[in-house]
Amino acid sequence: xxxxxxxxxxxxxIAEEMRRDETIFLLGEDVAEAGTPFKVLSGxxxxxxxxRVIDTPISEPGFTGIAVGAALTGSRPIVDLxxxxxxxxxxxxxxxxxxxxxxxxxxxxxxxxVLRTNLGATRRSAAQHSQSLHALVAHIPGLKVALPxxxxxxxxxxxxxxxxxxxxxxxxxxLMYQDKAPVPEEEYLIPFGEANVKRQGKDITLIGTSSMxxxxxxxxxxxxxxxxxxxxxxxxxxxxxxEETLLRSVKKTSRAIVIDEGHQSYGITGEIAxxxxxxxxxHLDAPVVRMGAMDVPVPFSPALEDLTVPTVEKxxxxxxxxxxxxxxxxx
Amino acid sequence: MSAAxxxxxxxxxxxxxxxxxxxxxxxxxxANQLYLSAKMPGLTHMYSGQEAVAVGICEALxxxxxxxxxxxxxxxxxxxxxxxxxxxxxxxxxxxxxxRGKGGSMHIADQSNGNLGAxxxxxxxxxxxxxxxxxxxxxxxxxxxxxxxxxxxxAQGLWYEVMNMAALxxxxxxxxxxxxxxxxxxxxxxxxxxxxTARAEAFGIEAHVVDGQDVLAVNDLTQKLVARARKGExxxxxxxxxxxxxxxHVGDINREYYRSKDEEALWKSERxxxxxxxxxxxxxGISSSDDLDKVKSEVETDADAAVAYAEAAPYPDTRExxxxxxxxxxx
Numbered sequence: 001x002x003x004x005x006x007x008x009x010x011x012x013x014i015a016e017e018m019r020r021d022e023t024i025f026l027l028g029e030d031v032a033e034a035g036t037p038f039k040v041l042s043g044x045x046x047x048x049x050x051x052r053v054i055d056t057p058i059s060e061p062g063f064t065g066i067a068v069g070a071a072l073t074g075s076r077p078i079v080d081l082x083x084x085x086x087x088x089x090x091x092x093x094x095x096x097x098x099x100x101x102x103x104x105x106x107x108x109x110x111x112x113x114v115l116r117t118n119l120g121a122t123r124r125s126a127a128q129h130s131q132s133l134h135a136l137v138a139h140i141p142g143l144k145v146a147l148p149x150x151x152x153x154x155x156x157x158x159x160x161x162x163x164x165x166x167x168x169x170x171x172x173x174x175l176m177y178q179d180k181a182p183v184p185e186e187e188y189l190i191p192f193g194e195a196n197v198k199r200q201g202k203d204i205t206l207i208g209t210s211s212m213x214x215x216x217x218x219x220x221x222x223x224x225x226x227x228x229x230x231x232x233x234x235x236x237x238x239x240x241x242x243e244e245t246l247l248r249s250v251k252k253t254s255r256a257i258v259i260d261e262g263h264q265s266y267g268i269t270g271e272i273a274x275x276x277x278x279x280x281x282x283h284l285d286a287p288v289v290r291m292g293a294m295d296v297p298v299p300f301s302p303a304l305e306d307l308t309v310p311t312v313e314k315x316x317x318x319x320x321x322x323x324x325x326x327x328x329x330x331x
Numbered sequence: 332m333s334a335a336x337x338x339x340x341x342x343x344x345x346x347x348x349x350x351x352x353x354x355x356x357x358x359x360x361x362a363n364q365l366y367l368s369a370k371m372p373g374l375t376h377m378y379s380g381q382e383a384v385a386v387g388i389c390e391a392l393x394x395x396x397x398x399x400x401x402x403x404x405x406x407x408x409x410x411x412x413x414x415x416x417x418x419x420x421x422x423x424x425x426x427x428x429x430x431r432g433k434g435g436s437m438h439i440a441d442q443s444n445g446n447l448g449a450x451x452x453x454x455x456x457x458x459x460x461x462x463x464x465x466x467x468x469x470x471x472x473x474x475x476x477x478x479x480x481x482x483x484x485x486a487q488g489l490w491y492e493v494m495n496m497a498a499l500x501x502x503x504x505x506x507x508x509x510x511x512x513x514x515x516x517x518x519x520x521x522x523x524x525x526x527x528t529a530r531a532e533a534f535g536i537e538a539h540v541v542d543g544q545d546v547l548a549v550n551d552l553t554q555k556l557v558a559r560a561r562k563g564e565x566x567x568x569x570x571x572x573x574x575x576x577x578x579x580h581v582g583d584i585n586r587e588y589y590r591s592k593d594e595e596a597l598w599k600s601e602r603x604x605x606x607x608x609x610x611x612x613x614x615x616g617i618s619s620s621d622d623l624d625k626v627k628s629e630v631e632t633d634a635d636a637a638v639a640y641a642e643a644a645p646y647p648d649t650r651e652x653x654x655x656x657x658x659x660x661x662x
Contacts, residue, residue: 025469051469057499062492065458066465069476072447073397073466092489096452097459103655106431108442110658141656165658 001182007040009151009183010116010172013158014041014078016187018048021076024162027054027063028080036080038118038177060086064093064115068167071113072101076162081117084171085131098167099142114161118174119147119261120211121309127297130305132210132261134171135268138239144168144192145239149213151181153236156190164192173211173261193240197249201231204255204319207246207272208234212259212310219315228323238268243275250276254285255322259310264292286322291315342617348390348546349612350626352382352605355406357627357634358415362405362422362436366581370642372424375436378406380576383604384509385410387549388477391557397445397463397476399456402437403509403575404449407479413441415637426647433647433655445474454480454487457506461493464504464565473561475503477553483514485527491534494566498534503560505553506531506568509543511575516589531568543573544604547611574598 004012018024026044028036032055035042045053056063060081067077081087087094094115102110119132138145144166148154154172161168198213199220208216213234220230231249235241250256256276258269269290276288294308359379365371378385381403389398389410400407408418413429421428421439428434429441437451447463450456460478467474484490485508497504514522528538541552549571556567576599578586612618 023470057492057495059492059495061489062458062461062496065455065489066462066493066496067458069399069447069459069462069464070466070469071462072459073463074470075462075466077462092452092455093458097450097455101448102658104430104434104438105440105442105448105655106429106433107655107658108430109448112658144657164660166660 001184003180004151004183005178005180006148006151006154006172007038007177009155010040010158011042011044013155014162015044015047017159017162018044018052023074024076024078025052025054026078026080027056027067029056029058029082031055031080037082038174040177041080060089061093064090065097067113068093068098068101068111071098071111072109076112078114078116078162081115083129084117084119084133085128087117087133087136094137094143094167094169095140099140102166103142110165111167112165113167114158115167115169116158117169117171119171120173120175121261121293121298122305123175124300124302124305126300130298132171132293134169134238135262135266137169138268142167143239144237146170146192146237147210148172149208149210149234149236151179151183153190153234155183156188157236160189160192163189171210176211190236192237193242194236195242195245196234196236197231197245198234199230199232201229201253203229203253203323204257205231205233205246205249205253206257206259206315206319208232208259209238209268210261212261215310215312215315216259218312219319222312222316223319226320228319230319241272243279246272246276247280250280251283254283257289257291257315257318257322259291259315261293261309263295264290265295267292286325289318289322291318344390345612345617346626348386348550349605349608349623350630351386351390351410352546352608353627353630354415354634355382355385355409356605357630358405358409358418361419361634361638363577363581365422365638371422373435374580374582375422376403376580377575377577378403380598380604381509381511381543381573382406383546383549383608384507384543384571384573385479387546388507388553390550391553392445392475392477394444395472396474396557397447397460399447399460399463399476399478400440400449401456401479401481402449402451402453403481404439405436408439408441408446408449411441411446412444413446415634416640417441419637419641420644423641423644424646425641425644427644431647431651431655454484454489456480457484457487457489457493461497461502461504464497464502465500467503468500475505475557475560475565477505477507479507479509481514482508482510482512482519482523482527485530486514486522491530494531494534494536497566498536501563501565503563503565505556505560506566508568508570509573510570511573513575513579513590515579516583516586518589527570528568536566536568538568538570540570540572543571544602544607546604546608574602
């Protein structure tokens with residue numbers, strides 16, 4: 001199978017959907033000729049024109065609100081939010097308007113809109129361009145949240161997001177845009193709410209999101225050399241969450257680590273760990289461990305920034321201790 | 332009363348406008364009573380006094396033209412074609428309400444008549460209205476969007492972002508600022524620097540000021556601007572000077588610390604939009620005071636029947652609590 005970059009996969013997904021459905025259009029800062037700072041959308045304006053690939057002023061709440069209104073009235077907009085950190089600028093339009101329109105109208109109005117943005121630290125971009133804020137939107141009922149972990153997922157999830165009749169937020173890891181993965185030439189979609197078991201194992205379950213799937217896979221590889229068989233699962237969407245696949249795995253392995261690049265406190269790792277505790281408690285041989293980003297603003301200095309994110313070494317070490325039956329969280 | 336519109340041939344239009352204004356007043360009087368008699372859950376914001384604005388504007392629109400409304404939105408809802416029954420049901424949280432009881436007073440809307448919803452975030456719908464206009468332009472309908480908001484909302488930054496884009500892209504949107512002089516519990520003079528029209532004009536948007544107590548003046552101006560917006564000459568801004576008879580909401584009873592009783596009495600006795608229009612209709616020989624009284628009593632009978640109906644109507648089944656969070660998706 002051919003291999004393409006995550007960037008190209010996103011581009012292909014959007015182009016294919018735009019060819020299929022005239023009501024889809026893109027808007028955001030520097031999406032047209034510039035093709036975004038990461039060049040993910042390069043070439044789209046040449047094919048679809050500036051009527052459908054619309055450069056906006058630097059007005060995130062404004063263009064997000066415009067997308068909500070367009071989505072309410074027969075269009076299917078894709079909003080490009082240049083950095084995930086800018087979510088804080090658009091919270092009212094996303095969380096008070098887009099997320100609630102269907103419910104507040106008793107099912108009469110809906111918002112088929114995609115917000116594509118990014119997450120991920122270690123790009124030396126400091127605290128306002130490095131955050132992983134998906135937990136923030138996952139908290140709000142009415143929004144769906146997808147976290148592609150490779151080019152394959154990026155394409156399949158994007159196509160599903162565009163066809164979804166609800167507001168969907170897709171977070172791409174900005175350090176993965178040039179990562180290649182096998183992506184079929186023929187069309188495919190990845191349904192929401194279906195986790196992907198990346199690797200089978202019986203001793204411990206490593207649940208990773210986005211680029212943390214790679215971390216989990218590398219940790220599983222290292223653990224295998226020590227005779228520990230780790231199962232690796234990528235939930236792919238956190239709203240909806242495929243709880244069933246996660247529970248099935250944890251009931252088998254009796255141990256789990258949840259790895260995610262959002263801040264550890266009040267985040268995705270805690271939510272998933274809590275669900276596993278509630279629903280698989282009597283199958284567990286060890287506490288479910290959260291491994292998120294440190295609860296600090298992301299520092300600039302490489303010497304500090306690298307300390308803040310989960311790594312293969314940290315995950316491997318934690319898995320080893322869990323399997324050995326050490327008291328991880330004893331006071 | 333504007334001298335321009337004196338043709339008896341428009342009698343039917345005039346009488347419909349009169350009836351619609353009377354309907355709004357009758358609705359609000361009953362909504363207030365429902366609150367005072369503790370039959371209505373929550374609070375509500377009365378539109379009484381501002382009827383000429385909603386009616387003058389909505390009578391210049393077709394059913395497919397879009398509006399966005401505000402927390403003070405009952406008037407817009409009635410004027411855009413809603414029925415009393417579904418409105419009172421919504422106010423009381425009943426299943427037959429326009430939003431199946433999930434929206435209530437602050438989100439009330441007859442969606443089938445182009446009302447994209449009342450919005451409880453001040454200024455929150457400015458992007459939505461602008462997006463509806465972008466949709467109309469892109470999809471090639473000749474629909475116009477009217478964004479209703481109060482003078483208080485002119486302090487929201489979102490307005491300036493979306494006016495900029497509406498002007499850049501020539502969108503068929505009319506920003507209708509109902510200037511009732513009070514931003515919640517504060518005189519607008521104390522919170523608004525400079526002039527409101529100058530703010531729109533700074534973006535190259537044609538701005539108008541009209542007497543918001545004169546339904547014909549409002550309607551006349553809106554008809555012209557709507558026709559021009561359909562031809563691609565939008566956006567436009569209208570400042571409609573008007574007055575809110577009640578407090579910020581129905582519970583805002585003792586309000587002399589920010590607004591005098593004399594001022595309120597003066598507006599009610601000298602500038603009431605329904606009384607003055609009624610006088611004009613009689614003076615012009617378009618109607619008789621008996622006929623106008625008949626309109627009033629018909630409307631009041633309807634309104635009373637709708638209240639009784641809504642009071643007796645069932646609440647939504649408790650199973651509806653988690654319905655309408657997500658719209659179904661085919662994919």
